[in-house]
Amino acid sequence: MDGTAKPTGAKAPERNPDGTGTAAAESVSTGPGRVLVSVYAFFSLAAGARAGWQLVTRFAEAPVAYSLSAFAALVYIILTVALLRGARRTALVACLIELTGVLVVGTFSLFVPEAFPRATVWSTYGSGYLFIPLVLPVLGLYWLLRNRAAR
Amino acid sequence: MIGSLATGIIIASLVVALIALITTIRNRPVGLVLLVGLGLLEVAVLVQAVIAIVRLISGEEIGQTVVFLGYLATTVVIPIFGAYWGMAERSRWGSGVVTVACLALPALTGRLLQLWQGVG
Numbered sequence: 001m002d003g004t005a006k007p008t009g010a011k012a013p014e015r016n017p018d019g020t021g022t023a024a025a026e027s028v029s030t031g032p033g034r035v036l037v038s039v040y041a042f043f044s045l046a047a048g049a050r051a052g053w054q055l056v057t058r059f060a061e062a063p064v065a066y067s068l069s070a071f072a073a074l075v076y077i078i079l080t081v082a083l084l085r086g087a088r089r090t091a092l093v094a095c096l097i098e099l100t101g102v103l104v105v106g107t108f109s110l111f112v113p114e115a116f117p118r119a120t121v122w123s124t125y126g127s128g129y130l131f132i133p134l135v136l137p138v139l140g141l142y143w144l145l146r147n148r149a150a151r
Numbered sequence: 152m153i154g155s156l157a158t159g160i161i162i163a164s165l166v167v168a169l170i171a172l173i174t175t176i177r178n179r180p181v182g183l184v185l186l187v188g189l190g191l192l193e194v195a196v197l198v199q200a201v202i203a204i205v206r207l208i209s210g211e212e213i214g215q216t217v218v219f220l221g222y223l224a225t226t227v228v229i230p231i232f233g234a235y236w237g238m239a240e241r242s243r244w245g246s247g248v249v250t251v252a253c254l255a256l257p258a259l260t261g262r263l264l265q266l267w268q269g270v271g
Contacts, residue, residue, distance in 0.1 A: 034240055035247040038232070042255045049221035 028091065028144065029083050036143055039136060040080040047073035047121050054118075062118035068105060072121045072133075075101065079140070092144050099137035102126055106134070153202060157264050160195050161257040167192060168253035174246040181237045181245045189249065192256065193230040199260075200227055203267070219266045222259050229256050 029037050051069040059066055075098050082091035106125035109116045116123055126133030167188035174185060200223050213219055233252025237245040 030240055031242065031244050032247070034236065034244045035251055038236055038248045038251045041232070042229075042251065045225050046222075046255075046259070049218060049225070053215060053218045053221070 023086075026086070028086050028088060033083060033143060036140060037080060037083045039132070040076055040083065040140075043121075043132075043136070044073065044076040044080050047076055062116070065116045065118040065120050065123075068101075068116075068120045068122065072098075072101060088144060091140070095137045095140040095144065098133075099141065102133050102137065153199075154264065156195065156199050156202070157260050160192065160199060161260050163188075163195065164192055164253045164256040164260070168250050168257075171246050171250040171253055175243045175250055178243045179246060180241040180243065181234075181249055185237070185246065185249050186234060189230045189234045189252075192253070193227075196226045196230065196256070196260075200224075203263075213267055214269050215266055219263065222263050222266070226256060226259050226263065229259070 027033075047069065051066065051073040054066040055070055075094055079091055079094045079098065081087075082094060102122045102125060105116070105120060105122035109120075109123040119128055121129060121133050125131060167185065170188065171181075171185055174180075174182065203219075203223055207213070207216065229252050233249045237248040237252070239245065240248075
């Protein structure tokens, strides 16, 4: 299923003759994948910076919301790296976690608002971020699965 | 940080984003116009960063200095990243990367303005 994305192979900077490694990375991080990587990289930076600050300074105010922010940032970082290195299965799993996260947290924040006194990236389905957090995992899953089918 | 410079950066970046989007739709790779646009944006964000840091050092008080500096550093990196990652592929998707970068920059600059004025 996922024979092309060997973690050890993806690390090698040289192009491997057997089609693993760099070639695997190229198949998901080029073309439209390149745009996807840049969006995820931006979200990693923005969400990561914010979550880090919240965790360090105000964790006691809203531990659940801020832990979730940090978790979301972590998922974005993992996705960015996985896409760059062609770790297809990791990227797929992370995309599914991301989609689940935004749907569950979005629904909770609508119906049980007191559970999230502070906004997270995923609150109300990411409406504070133009719903990009909701659209992104769908695009990501589409891209990863379509890309795999084409191989 | 000066509001007018930040506003200028936001507007200019949106203009470059629009040009990049049109380039993407027209199925063209990143060209000279987009590179010059990114270069001008880079100069503008560097000037903004210098002004902001000078004013912070000279005693300007803002609420979340660390987050502000993090975002400020990110604004400086975005045009460079957009040019590098956008030029790495000579296809419409390179232009797509520049579009994303030039939409991310106004969003971050807006957050910078909010932080500077002590909102959020």
